[in-house]
Amino acid sequence: MQREPETIPVPQPPKAKPRCRSCHQEIADAAKVCHLCGRPQNPVLNFFRYSDLISIGILIISIWQLTQALQQRVDASEAYAKAESALVKAVAAESRILEARRDVLEISAAVIDIADMIPNVTGFGAGTGDEDRAKLKKISESLKLRIRELKK
Ligand SMILES: [Zn+2]
Numbered sequence: 001m002q003r004e005p006e007t008i009p010v011p012q013p014p015k016a017k018p019r020c021r022s023c024h025q026e027i028a029d030a031a032k033v034c035h036l037c038g039r040p041q042n043p044v045l046n047f048f049r050y051s052d053l054i055s056i057g058i059l060i061i062s063i064w065q066l067t068q069a070l071q072q073r074v075d076a077s078e079a080y081a082k083a084e085s086a087l088v089k090a091v092a093a094e095s096r097i098l099e100a101r102r103d104v105l106e107i108s109a110a111v112i113d114i115a116d117m118i119p120n121v122t123g124f125g126a127g128t129g130d131e132d133r134a135k136l137k138k139i140s141e142s143l144k145l146r147i148r149e150l151k152k
Contacts (some may be wrong), residue, residue, distance in 0.1 A: 039108060101150055
């Protein structure tokens with residue numbers, strides 16, 4: 001029976017102590033946090049440095065603010081469109097008012113002419129008494145006054 005060659009234990013160099021993932025200084029074997037720089041030794045936590053987390057936070061806030069700004073721009077342009085349409089309606093309404101005013105002026109002028117003519121019309125005018133003439137004159141005067149007001 002052949003004897004197996006005795007294995008001679010090779011002297012192992014003393015196992016190196018782990019080093020901090022951040023500052024690369026030697027730290028205790030099971031250290032979760034570096035006692036020198038305070039950085040976590042968990043790979044995930046160490047990957048996201050605090051400054052990175054702050055940057056990501058600022059980035060998220062910036063994106064949110066940009067979204068808000070874009071939304072406000074949309075709101076502003078909607079408000080602008082509404083204001084524009086209101087202005088168009090107001091201009092249209094004003095032109096209708098001016099038209100109505102012109103109509104009133106024309107009708108008033110026609111009524112004044114009639115009121116002034118009636119007493120002079122032969123036959124019909126002959127029948128108008130002083131009271132009627134006075135009434136017609138009053139109508140004519142008040143319409144002329146109204147026209148002056150409208151023309152202001
Ligand atoms: Zn460290």
